[in-house]
Amino acid sequence: MFLSGLLETVKISVLGGIIALIIGTILGILLTTNSKIAKVIIGVYTGFIRSTPLLVQLYFIHFGLPIIGVKLSSFQSAVIALSINCAAYITEIVRGGLNAVDKGQHEAAKALSLSWFQTMKIIVLPQAFQVALPPLISQFSYLIKDTSLAAVVIVPEITYISRKVASQTYRPIESFGIPTLIYFLIFVLLRLLSNFVSAKGRKMVRG
Numbered sequence: 001m002f003l004s005g006l007l008e009t010v011k012i013s014v015l016g017g018i019i020a021l022i023i024g025t026i027l028g029i030l031l032t033t034n035s036k037i038a039k040v041i042i043g044v045y046t047g048f049i050r051s052t053p054l055l056v057q058l059y060f061i062h063f064g065l066p067i068i069g070v071k072l073s074s075f076q077s078a079v080i081a082l083s084i085n086c087a088a089y090i091t092e093i094v095r096g097g098l099n100a101v102d103k104g105q106h107e108a109a110k111a112l113s114l115s116w117f118q119t120m121k122i123i124v125l126p127q128a129f130q131v132a133l134p135p136l137i138s139q140f141s142y143l144i145k146d147t148s149l150a151a152v153v154i155v156p157e158i159t160y161i162s163r164k165v166a167s168q169t170y171r172p173i174e175s176f177g178i179p180t181l182i183y184f185l186i187f188v189l190l191r192l193l194s195n196f197v198s199a200k201g202r203k204m205v206r207g
Contacts, residue, residue: 002178005161012075012157013144016082020143021136023083024090029120031095042091049088055149057081062153078150078157086143093139097132098124134198141190145183158182 027045030038049057062077072080101124109119129136151160158179166175
């Protein structure tokens with residue numbers, strides 16, 4: 001049962017992380033443009049999402065949207081809520097990575113007659129993600145922990161399974177101890193990966 005719950009947690013995390021990365025990358029790029037309208041809209045979005053609890057956002061999507069005719073499954077609601085929430089943080093991470101790229105790279109691209117799209121794809125984004133990768137990994141670890149909130153909308157991820165096992169066996173310490181250990185191990189592994197990437201990046205810069 002715990003393995004099935006872990007698999008569900010991984011599915012939500014991976015799918016939510018991919019969607020969040022796509023949204024966050026697009027919004028992060030838009031923040032580096034000269035569009036004031038885009039900056040205002042994105043600023044409102046990131047400010048609102050980051051200042052409200054994820055649990056409330058999840059409740060709104062799962063229980064609020066059906067009122068206007070948008071019905072989603074528990075899994076879909078969890079993925080959408082986590083994606084929207086995580087994307088708000090990734091947006092700022094990507095923007096920081098883009099701003100860290102030397103402006104001379106853009107000028108060199110213009111000298112080579114590269115289009116804006118080619119400049120971003122070939123030159124800017126690879127360097128930006130090299131800078132942003134460690135915080136992105138850390139953000140993904142937070143996303144995995146946040147999947148535990150999906151239990152409130154009856155998604156059979158590992159926290160929901162733990163509650164179910166605890167109610168059946170009356171052994172809460174073991175029932176919640178196992179997922180706690182799993183979350184901890186995942187967090188440690190991702191933290192080590194983040195530190196490794198950071199150290200490798202610093203070594204490349206020095207080299």
